[in-house]
Amino acid sequence: MKAATIEKLTAVYAWTCGILLVGIVGGILGYLFYRGWPGMNLSLIFGDTSPVAAILLRQPVFNGLFPAIFGTLVLVLLSVSIAVPLGIAAGIYLAEYAGQKARHIFGMIFDILAGIPSIVIGLFGFSVAVFLHHHFSDRIQPCLLISALSLAFLVLPYLIRTTQVAIEDIPRHTRITGTALGASPLQNIIHVLIPHSLGGILSGVVLAVGRCAEDTAVIMLTGVVASAGVPRSLMGGYEALPFYIYYISAQYTNEAELTSGFSACIILILLCASLFGMAFWIRRRISARLLYRH
Amino acid sequence: MTPKISITQLTFAYGKTVVLDNLSATFDEHRITAITGPSGRGKSTFLTVLNRLWEDIAGARITGSVQIRFGNNDLDIYHPSVDVCDLRRRVGMVFQTPNPLPMSIMKNVTFPLTLAGEKGRENVHEKAKTALQAAFLWDEVKDRLGADARSLSGGQQQRLCIARALVLTPEVLLLDEPTSSLDRNAGEVIEDLLIRLKDRCTVLMVSHYQDQVQRVADRILEL
Numbered sequence: 001m002k003a004a005t006i007e008k009l010t011a012v013y014a015w016t017c018g019i020l021l022v023g024i025v026g027g028i029l030g031y032l033f034y035r036g037w038p039g040m041n042l043s044l045i046f047g048d049t050s051p052v053a054a055i056l057l058r059q060p061v062f063n064g065l066f067p068a069i070f071g072t073l074v075l076v077l078l079s080v081s082i083a084v085p086l087g088i089a090a091g092i093y094l095a096e097y098a099g100q101k102a103r104h105i106f107g108m109i110f111d112i113l114a115g116i117p118s119i120v121i122g123l124f125g126f127s128v129a130v131f132l133h134h135h136f137s138d139r140i141q142p143c144l145l146i147s148a149l150s151l152a153f154l155v156l157p158y159l160i161r162t163t164q165v166a167i168e169d170i171p172r173h174t175r176i177t178g179t180a181l182g183a184s185p186l187q188n189i190i191h192v193l194i195p196h197s198l199g200g201i202l203s204g205v206v207l208a209v210g211r212c213a214e215d216t217a218v219i220m221l222t223g224v225v226a227s228a229g230v231p232r233s234l235m236g237g238y239e240a241l242p243f244y245i246y247y248i249s250a251q252y253t254n255e256a257e258l259t260s261g262f263s264a265c266i267i268l269i270l271l272c273a274s275l276f277g278m279a280f281w282i283r284r285r286i287s288a289r290l291l292y293r294h
Numbered sequence: 295m296t297p298k299i300s301i302t303q304l305t306f307a308y309g310k311t312v313v314l315d316n317l318s319a320t321f322d323e324h325r326i327t328a329i330t331g332p333s334g335r336g337k338s339t340f341l342t343v344l345n346r347l348w349e350d351i352a353g354a355r356i357t358g359s360v361q362i363r364f365g366n367n368d369l370d371i372y373h374p375s376v377d378v379c380d381l382r383r384r385v386g387m388v389f390q391t392p393n394p395l396p397m398s399i400m401k402n403v404t405f406p407l408t409l410a411g412e413k414g415r416e417n418v419h420e421k422a423k424t425a426l427q428a429a430f431l432w433d434e435v436k437d438r439l440g441a442d443a444r445s446l447s448g449g450q451q452q453r454l455c456i457a458r459a460l461v462l463t464p465e466v467l468l469l470d471e472p473t474s475s476l477d478r479n480a481g482e483v484i485e486d487l488l489i490r491l492k493d494r495c496t497v498l499m500v501s502h503y504q505d506q507v508q509r510v511a512d513r514i515l516e517l
Contacts, residue, residue, distance in 0.1 A: 100352075173389050173390070173391050173393050174393050174395075176347060176350075177393050177395060178395075178405075178409070179347065179350070179382070180345065180347055180382060180386075180387045180389075181382065181383070181386075181405065181406040181409060181458065181459070181462075182379045182380065182381075182382040182383035182406060182409055182410060182462070183379065183409045184379055187409050191395075191405065191408075191409070192395060195395070195396055195397065196395075196396060287396075
């Protein structure tokens with residue numbers, strides 16, 4: 001077969017795959033909006049409670065999704081806040097400080113960690129809660145903090161690997177710019193390597209946000225409950241959208257309840273999109289403030 | 295005349311490959327020395343020996359002595375007491391490919407001053423302005439100092455890198471094929487700049503272009 005024909009076939013195959021994937025994503029989103037949009041209204045979120053009173057946490061919401069939305073938001077922000085500093089620091093260690101052998105061993109461990117099913121991480125989190133309950137305090141039980149720690153543990157490998165790869169991909173002539181100007185290794189990391197790899201690091205953060213927002217297996221074992229209201233403490237139970245979607249799709253008794261499940265999916269997707277947007281906005285602000293104001 | 299740089303019996307190797315073998319040479323102050331020779335003879339490596347930039351390369355090792363005269367004192371740059379960050383501020387380096395950092399034009403030039411802990415916004419900006427003027431770039435960028443440095447042309451980026459190296463007023467300036475990625479006009483501007491720079495510092499430049507070497511260099515060292 002001629003080289004030009006192979007070239008064309010490859011291009012056609014690549015285009016077909018791309019269009020197919022976009023079509024599937026579009027189909028899923030379209031179906032969700034088709035099924036869920038009719039159920040989208042303020043009473044789905046706030047029930048009989050006034051939205052202002054609910055948002056200001058003055059009145060509890062008993063028959064709406066607000067506690068689940070609030071719980072998901074708190075859970076994601078808490079998990080990411082724990083995982084991001086640890087993950088970025090570990091990625092920098094692997095890229096810049098670790099020797100060949102340490103890099104190999106740690107890299108292998110993080111790859112194994114990335115492959116552990118989330119239900120196993122959830123079980124581990126539950127076991128930790130039980131251990132602490134028995135040995136330290138009766139008040140410790142599966143709760144928001146245990147869920148956040150478990151989710152942070154779940155997303156750490158992605159953050160570590162994306163940070164490591166983003167830093168290692170910086171070409172040598174850029175990597176040594178700061179060093180040649182008299183930067184210490186730490187100054188070079190802060191002023192040269194991190195600004196250069198912000199895009200890659202942010203991809204890891206976005207991936208982590210998405211994973212924390214959607215994972216159900218971990219939170220089912222570590223603290224989420226069907227009806228807990230807005231989380232008031234790190235040591236208490238909470239509600240979350242993924243669990244609501246799972247629960248309602250498995251237990252619905254009429255069409256309206258199923259529609260509310262689809263509506264919850266739309267809200268979860270919008271919530272993730274908002275968090276992604278926030279991550280990109282923070283990156284732009286960091287770049288503008290630190291790098292482009294003279 | 296006491297030489298600015300004295301190199302005695304310098305041998306540099308990566309693993310079993312000897313790149314520089316028992317090299318001795320001296321370089322006078324305020325002169326431009328062009329380092330030439332076929333590819334693979336260690337010209338770029340030789341420059342990194344003078345600011346110890348090779349030290350992060352696994353398996354590399356060096357023997358011999360390198361002394362640089364700062365003021366009235368000869369400094370053995372490989373003595374354990376030498377602060378390598380401070381050395382690199384006094385021995386500036388410009389690379390083959392322009393490597394502006396992803397920050398504003400002004401921040402690129404003030405960056406080495408920030409690293410050195412220089413205080414006072416006005417003082418820092420005044421030094422940056424002087425460096426940009428010395429690199430013949432001030433007039434072209436003075437109205438867009440907050441713009442991304444990567445938006446400059448290749449020749450402007452290279453002059454920005456030279457300004458960035460000059461802002462610390464180094465006594466020695468190392469240039470590794472500074473015009474090889476530029477077009478002819480941009481290259482000529484850099485050559486003019488180098489000739490003027492020798493009043494400020496001692497220049498060592500790796501170059502493959504014989505005509506450029508003839509135009510710019512006071513002395514040629516062939517490796």
